[in-house]
Amino acid sequence: MILFILGSLGFLRYMSIRSQRQEFSRKTAAAVEKKRSDNRVEIRLKDLTDFSWDRVHIFTPYMATETIDKDLGCIWQPARRIGMYQRDDVNLLVFTNNGQVVFYVTHERHLGDFKGNYKQGGYSTDEAIFQVVEKGTHYNGRTWLRLEWQGRKP
Secondary structure (H helix, E strand, O other): OHHHHHHHHHHHHHHHHHHHHHHHHHHHHHHHHHHHOOOOEEEEHHHHOOOOOOEEEEEOOOOOHHHHHHHHOOOOOHHHHHOHHHOOOEEEEEEEEOOEEEEEEEEEHHHOEOOOOOOOOOEEOOOOEEEEEEEEEOOOOOEEEEEEEOOOOO
């Protein structure tokens, strides 16, 4: 009976985290979609989250697992399951608070691409501001929308 209860609690926690990840990607995609009707769209990641974090690390396609570990300051096991080193369909966003991972999401690139935004050490809550820009055409004929960090120098 105890094993059943523990298993049920674990499953409920898994479903809750999965739901949070889906909700984050949904909010991000909705904000990115505004670009199709608005000339200037800016996304502040702190406005899309409802948990405490002080840094977000953005890992882009084909990022080596060792780079992820080094940037996070530990051997982070989920990096091995996700396999960014061989993926080009998602960006990995890892939110930390006081050096501990508090949330992560694999965000599908066609919902808003963070490519080109890897920054060693990540971004603080105040730095994590991205402008949505049009970058070519997606395979389905829609405009490819990329999120570019606002701290870049022209």
